[in-house]
Amino acid sequence: MSISRHIEALYREESRRVLATLIRLLGDFDLAEEALQDAFAAAVTQWPVDGLPDNPRAWLISAGRFKAIDRLRRRARFDASLEELALRFEQATEMPDLDLSVEDDRLRLIFTCCHPALSEQARVALTLREVCDLTTEEIASAFLTPTPTVAQRIVRAKAKIRDAGIPYRVPEKSELAERLDSVLQVIYLVFNEGYFPSSGDAPTRADLSSEALRLGRLLLSLLPEPEVAGLLALMLLTEARRAARTDAAGDPVLLDDQDRTLWDRVLIAEGEKLVEQALRSRRFGPYSLQAAIAAVHAEAARPEDTDWEQIVGLYDVLLRAAPSPVVALNRAVAVAMRDGPEAGLALIDGLLADGGLDGYYLARAARADLCRRAGHIEEARAGYREALALCQQGAQRAFLEKRLAALDVESAAR
Template sequence: MPGVSVSARVEQVYRDESRRILATLIRLLGDFDLAEEALHEAFFVAVERWQRDGVPDNPRTWLVSTGRFKAIDVLRRRARFNASRPLLIAQLEALEQADWSDEDVEDDRLRLIFTCCHPALAADSQVPLTLREVCDLTTEEIARAFLATPTTIAQRIVRAKAKIRDAKIPYQVPTLAELPERLDSVLRVIYLVFNEGYSASIGAELTREELTREAIRLGRLLMELLPEPEVMGLLALMLLHESRRPARTSADGELIVLDEQDRSLWNTELIEEGCALIERALSTGRFGPYCLQAAIAAVHAEALSAQETDWLQIVGLYDVLLAAVPSPVIELNRAAAISKRDGPLAALALVDGILQRGELLDYYLAHSARAEFYRQLGRAEEARGAYRRALELTQQLPERRFLEGRLRALK
């Protein structure tokens, strides 16, 4: 890449490829911590070697090979000084003889997701471990997704890694017979990855395109393995949301809410693919929450303008979704639809009910929705209080600027 410094190229490769490289190293080494150490060693060496020798034609292959050799060096040192020498020698010999090709790397992240979602792991550890290892989300970002503390999430991840090591959980995509029992966790992981990319929980950018792109790629891979209605539904949901991304921010990065987006910027190819997928999934008569959410997204996608949105149909779909998956977040989304169908006063009562139950008290979107309903009702002082509370709870800079703009407008 002419005009790009080697250090900038290394940083770009780290952003684009590090999690694929890590997934392959975990498969080769069978050890999360050793793989992470080897990954960082490989990138450290790259900074020096690429300055001297130039950037290789296939940086990913170079980094996997370098990381593998670094891990071999570590195991050799351990074998010299560790009492359990025979075990280390066996691990070292297996690593030296391990066969891999660059084609394997594309599937390694899917293998890693299934490893992290193995039924032997505690249910509350599977998704945090996957988000940390597969997607490089920080414990703080994962904690925000789960409305939990970073310490709690970190402890779950440590316990899950230990379980994989001690139980020798295999690093592989399960057989077709085993897939269904693992599917729910894997779908949830891919969805959370997409959500973090579509609306980043923290930082200067509203979206993280590398995460939405990766989630959609994993969704396509999963559908090749198991073309079940809910897999189709999740892929359709991600495609339909991703279709709006070009219209979600202004040229200077400011947030644009759905009602105000320029729909001519929506990606029609993704909309057509997503709508066809959800139609196919619903026609089976076997659908669940991802299909229902995709159906809601399809109603939005098919409306030529915000004013033409079929809110009656959307509320009906939310009713079915809420009956299938009781959740305060789904209740909140339904309240937003109710505000369009029945007005802000009815929606405000629903959100107040959620908060009075002690749910979503630390979820900024609940307070920003409440503020919006107050604003529409002309209750400026109460709107100010709700906007301020939402601002206290979000670290996403475009969201903060949007809320601050709403707050200033009230004055």
């Protein structure tokens, strides 16, 4: 492999690791990003002449550190305070054993980007930019948000980290649970936006789901906690169904109607192994329970083979561990599959009366579907219309419109 090809491969494989360590050493996102680019530029110039260093990653980190100090000293001609800062960096950023600290640095970077002091939108944008190396334009495109808006979120998040003195470190054990939940939430948000987009016309966004899976694998390798394994298991078991989730026209296909021979059994096996490990630990949480539910679905060769009794039982545990209207809605649908549509309708009507699912189109769609199954055609028609009024996602709107049109066909046939 030529030196230039080696540098390109190194950038793809190591740039985020190098950046994470430079952020630790320099304490500044923007300065570290400039240093990273300077280090690779120096490699392009020097390595073809001097040859490949024994430890390229350490060379890049060292070069980036010195380039950052040089930048500060050049700027010090216009701002004397930067000379003192450059001197402090030079004295404080001695690098005793870079390789031993690099993986810890990546973990520190993830926790910093996902700090709960930042808004949810800022956490997602900053994580995708700094940890996953997505461009601002790619993030904006993925979330159908103007590029300047995403850029502002990233700038403000970095300023918040700097001005609030948010520490660049892995949390202590006493605060790990709270902080880890924020990290897992960000990863799952990215995955869900890829698997079940909240807006736009595309039924799925495989690129975003892939980034979330990459983040999940990275986090598990750095922090092998049961709930990290549970989240990765949930994403794998869900991702395994992607090929069956849309038909030839690109329209969504519900779980019961999917061709299960298209499910990815390799991903399912990996997910099942992880969820078993998480549950055996007895320290599992909501993600592991959701993964267990997904695993029960994966075990059924046909929809009618699904163990709905076990799924309802798992939802009972999940509802106690992480009570929410959405979890209660999912449990109600499972009860309907076990006991019949009327039983599910009674539960959903109670949830809708409480107001916790106002504005959630899937609640209206679920009720409409149960009404259809129970033979309440007019109620089903009204429910689908209510769902359509709330839904902003193109593929899902098309699906609901087809369901509504099918009711007219059913009515005419009766």
